[in-house]
Structures are given as C-alpha cells and as structure tokens.
Amino acid sequence: MQTKHCNTLEEARNEIDKVDDEIVKLIAKRNDYIKQIAHFKTSVDEVKAEARISEVISRVREQAISLDLSPNLINDLYVRMIDGMVESEIAEFNNAKSF
Numbered sequence: 001m002q003t004k005h006c007n008t009l010e011e012a013r014n015e016i017d018k019v020d021d022e023i024v025k026l027i028a029k030r031n032d033y034i035k036q037i038a039h040f041k042t043s044v045d046e047v048k049a050e051a052r053i054s055e056v057i058s059r060v061r062e063q064a065i066s067l068d069l070s071p072n073l074i075n076d077l078y079v080r081m082i083d084g085m086v087e088s089e090i091a092e093f094n095n096a097k098s099f
Contacts, residue, residue, distance in 0.1 A: 001067065027081065034085045038092035047089050053082055 006012035041047050057078055064074040 030081075031085055031088060034089045035092045038089045039096050041093060044090055044093065047093050048086060053086075056082065 004015055006015060038047060057075060060074050060078050061071040064071045
C-alpha cells in the first residue's frame with residue numbers, strides 16, 4: 001500500500017476525501033453482495049450467521065495488525081457495519097420469501 005506524499009494541508013484533505021469516497025463505494029458494494037447472499041439462505045437464523053461474523057472479524061483484525069492499524073478500531077467499525085448489513089439482509093430475505 002502506497003500513500004501519496006502531500007505538501008499542504010489542503011492536498012492531504014483532498015486525498016482523504018478521495019479515500020472516503022472509495023470506502024463508501026466499497027461498503028455499498030459489500031452491501032450489494034450481502035443482499036445477494038440473502039437469496040441463498042433458508043432462515044433468519046442462517047442470515048445471522050454468527051460463526052461467519054466471528055470469522056470475518058478475526059480476519060479483518062489480523063489484516064489491521066499487518067497494516068499497523070488498530071485492530072480494535074477495525075473491530076468496532078466492522079461490528080457496526082455488519083450489524084447494519086444483517087438488518088438489510090434480513091429485510092431482503094423476508095422480501096424474497098414473500099414472493
């Protein structure tokens with residue numbers, strides 16, 4: 001991972017804005033996959049997938065450590081993101097089963 005060297009505060013903030021734009025796009029892409037996954041499941045309990053959530057959290061914590069990033073920060077972000085996406089997946093699951 002290479003980070004551009006910035007010469008001014010404005011330039012650094014512009015680069016952060018670009019990164020934030022990409023992060024939001026990637027979260028939206030992840031959420032689209034979550035909605036697809038809802039169609040492969042047969043129950044709300046299966047949607048909740050506690051074992052998978054633990055696996056994901058463990059994997060991203062390890063990645064954070066390897067990138068010299070706080071694993072607790074990544075843990076907290078992912079727990080919050082996954083909680084919201086599970087709600088989205090349950091809604092998608094219920095909509096799919098109502099047809």
